[in-house]
Amino acid sequence: MLGPDPKNKHPMEGFPQICFIKNTVSNPNIIIGDYTYYDDPEDSENFDRNVLYHYPFSTDKLIIGKFCALAKGIKFIMNSANHKMSGFSTYPFQIFNNGWEKVMPQIHEFPYKGDTVIGNDVWIGYESVIMPGIKIGDGAIIAAKSVVVSDVKPYTIVGGNPAKIIKQRFPSDIVDALLEISWWNWDIEKISRNLEKIVAADLDALRSC
Structure with a gap:
């Protein structure tokens, strides 16, 4: 067995609430x-x-x-949500024309924070909000209903509004090793052969793959 077909929109038979969304997203600016x-x-x-606020001209x-793993109700706020903030009013008068x-x-x-980039093997919890230009590292976890306003380092758990660090999942030397191994870039045959090592916490075993 080599796992589910990544081109199958609904890989769990009879359970359509799970979707491999690479197969359904049509916006070329969502990768x-x-x-x-x-x-x-x-x-x-x-x-x-x-x-949200990801208009055709964005x-x-x-x-x-x-x-x-992306939970229900998460929101990504994109840069076009921003208003000019250097003047006394932030109201967007200009969008209404008529003078x-x-x-x-x-x-x-306009404030511009760049692309929003979520790493690999990231778990984003229920109804979390990710603000424009945020970078979330590989292996990070975002607790439910968090509002993420600053970058999240790899293998770090954050939560709250604004989201704060709860803890780093593993010691820094292990995080560095996991980032170097980057198992998510292996071919699917190798991943499938080594699932027990990927889901365990034995670094030596994972290195031996």
Whole structure:
């Protein structure tokens, strides 16, 4: 057995609330890795609705790695949500035209945080919110209902509003080794042969693969 077919939208037979969303996302600025799933009993295929303020003219990307577990109701706030903040009012008068377009800000006046990048093997809990330009490292865990306003290091658990570090999952030397091994980049045959070592916590065994 070499695991589920990554091209199968619903890899769990009779359980459509789990979806490998690489097969359903159509926006070219949303990039999803193999085996990353979204769990939503209402409509697991429509993951795009969770990516907010990502208009057709937006250039920023949402990049999510492989083997991520994404819970229902998570939201990614993209850069087009931002308003100019350097003046006395943040109200977007210009979008309503009718003479108000005269205060159209220059593009450099909008806060821009860059692409939002989620690593591999990341678990994002129920109804969490990820703000624009956030980078979440491989192996991180985002607790349910967290609001992530700053980058999250690999193999770190964060939670709360704003999200704070709860703990690092493993000592730093083990984290460094796991990042070097990067099992998620192995071919699926090798991953399937070594599942017991991947889900365990024996670094020597994983290194021996």
